[in-house]
Amino acid sequence: MTRRRFVGATGGVAAAIALQQASAMTPGGLRLAIVGTGDRGILDWGSSIVQSFQGRVRLVGLCDINGLRAKAARELLGIDAPTFTEFDAMVAQTKPESVLITTIDATHWRYVVRALELGVDVIVEKPLCTDEQQCQRILEAQKKSGRRITVAFNARHEAGASRVKQLLTEQAVGGIVSIEAHEYLNTTHGADYFRRWHHLKENSGTLLCHKASHHFDLVNWWLESRPVEVSAWGELSFYGRNNPFRGTHCRSCPHKGKCAFAWDINKNDAYRKLYVECESEDGYLRDGCVWREDTNIYDTMSVRVRYANGVILTFTVDTYLPYEGLSFSFNGTAGRLDMHDFGAAGYRNQELRLTRGGSSQVLPERTGRAAGEHVDADLSTQELVFGPQSGPDPLHMRADVAAGALSSLTGIAAYRSIERGGAPVKIDDLVRL
Ligand SMILES: NC(=O)c1ccc[n+]([C@@H]2O[C@H](COP(=O)([O-])OP(=O)(O)OC[C@H]3O[C@@H](n4cnc5c(N)ncnc54)[C@H](O)[C@@H]3O)[C@@H](O)[C@H]2O)c1
Structure with a gap:
């Protein structure tokens, strides 16, 4: 755009x-x-x-x-x-x-x-x-x-996200009691995290920090509240060690003829210039094997978060699915708001649905994951970031250090909980805010 x-x-x-x-x-x-x-x-x-x-x-x-x-x-x-x-x-x-x-x-x-x-x-x-x-x-x-x-x-700048913010601000479904949320990552996008530096917790803080910090931030922003306590489970059930064969990276791999995840980085000109032609300096392989045995992040995650205003979030992330998508449902004292966007070839469930007072209607707005939406959201983010800091911001789109800290801390608390067998972790026990 x-x-x-x-x-x-x-x-x-x-x-x-x-x-x-x-x-x-x-x-x-x-x-x-x-x-x-x-x-x-x-x-x-x-x-x-x-x-x-x-x-x-x-x-x-x-x-x-x-x-x-x-x-x-x-x-x-x-x-x-x-x-x-x-x-x-x-x-x-x-x-x-x-x-x-x-x-x-x-x-x-x-x-x-x-x-x-x-x-x-x-x-x-x-x-x-x-x-x-x-x-x-x-x-x-x-x-x-x-x-x-x-x-x-x-x-925050995706169309569906800002529409939800508007609806929740207007109390469209009353006070929010709980949220159900799911991120669906497919074997292209999801697998890519296991090819790159993200596959090590010491680089990415797991996908609970790297990826889910987006969603934890959305919830903090939507609710205008902060997380208090987190418990989570996580497994590495698909990628990493879960395959009979593996290599170091796709280009040199003897198994590429039979591997469903074989990927030719040289087909992308910019990636060849940025990564392949720069390997001599740091040895970083952008097309790393998704089956590497040292992978120590999770591909299957289930998280519960309790917020200061009493709301309970139940959130899952799975990374090896046949389709991509995101789904959020808000249960309120006066109704339910659903934002769904997921689908595979020939099937798409993309809607914003408001159900209250005995009627259920699909709202006309986009939910925000349509083609090109990422680019639009980026441009909107940049317009805000590079604009005057005192400019109008009716939906509070600007994100400061507190927003960054609280969303990261939710992910950190989640992986700490997983390390402790699912025991609850209090945000206040992690840092002095
Ligand atoms: N908001 C979004 O939609 C979005 C999308 C993609 C990535 N990101 C974020 O952008 C960041 C970069 O991701 P990417 O996909 O471009 O990864 P990348 O691997 O393509 O780029 C990371 C760069 O950082 C450099 N680097 C690593 N360690 C460094 C150090 N100590 N000092 C200086 N440079 C160092 C690497 O050499 C590399 O060039 C990540 O934090 C990621 O979470 C955000």
Whole structure:
């Protein structure tokens, strides 16, 4: 979606924001540096900044632990910003006003804390952090520095999510008592987490942090409450050790002729440039085997969360399904609201259904997972993140450090509970908030 189409589609509020931005703009635009020049940093954020935010955001530096990837990123973006492998050197030389952190999850905290110490505002991808110590360090650094941390929760910007927020704010089904939620990941999207760095808990904090932090954030935002206690079970029942054969990565694998998960990374030009041609620097294999025996995250997860306002969430994530989707149902004192979007070839269940007072109706709005929705949500997120922080935000879409911390802590509490055989974990026992 182009910026023009975006402004047209979202109407008055976005136009008003754009006008304010124009007047608040510094010459050349916001000086932004990116650390983490992989898929998300470059192919989503970087390319969008170059295409849609010219004059409003200026990329002044690119940093990655893999210097070849930082250079490949610069080439892909077609910009002349200098590249670095040292974050401090990048900040010292390029003097950014903000840094965008799109490194692997378990490293976010290092750059958040360091950027704050260096007096730079932070925009960070979810999850904010992957364990309780990281969370504590971030909260303390933020308090000391007074700089701004924005967590880029693009899932808040999906059409269905913001419509639900509106309906719950209007008390469309009365007070919420409980929520049922399910994320369905298929053998393409779901499997990809087991190919990449995410397959190790020490990198991703499991999919309960990496992926579910989106959904835990949505619930906090929808309910305007905070999680208190979490219990969970998780298993690795499909990927990892659950196969008779395995290799290191697809390209060199002797089993690729018979493996349903064989994947040719070289078919994707950008991935070849960003990953294959940069392997000599760090040995990272983007097409890692989904059957690796050291995989220590879960592919099957079941979580219960109790919130400060008494609401109970029941949430599952499964990663090897024949279809993709998401389903949320809100049980209220005056009715039930269902948001479903899932389906396979020839079948799609995509609806927002409001049931109350003896009638059940499908609302005309999209539920938010239609093709291209991720791109729209990203652009909407970027419009908000790069816009003036005092601009209108009627649905409270902006996500601060507390939102980042509470959503990550829900995932952290869930995997701690799994480690403890399903015993409940209190959020207040993890960090001093
Ligand atoms: N909101 C969303 O929809 C969404 C989607 C995808 C990814 N993400 C997030 O974006 C981030 C990046 O994910 P990705 O898919 O681009 O992964 P990626 O592997 O493509 O990129 C990560 C980059 O970080 C670099 N890196 C790793 N350790 C580093 C360190 N210590 N210092 C500097 N650089 C380091 C890697 O070399 C790599 O270039 C993750 O936090 C992920 O959760 C968010």
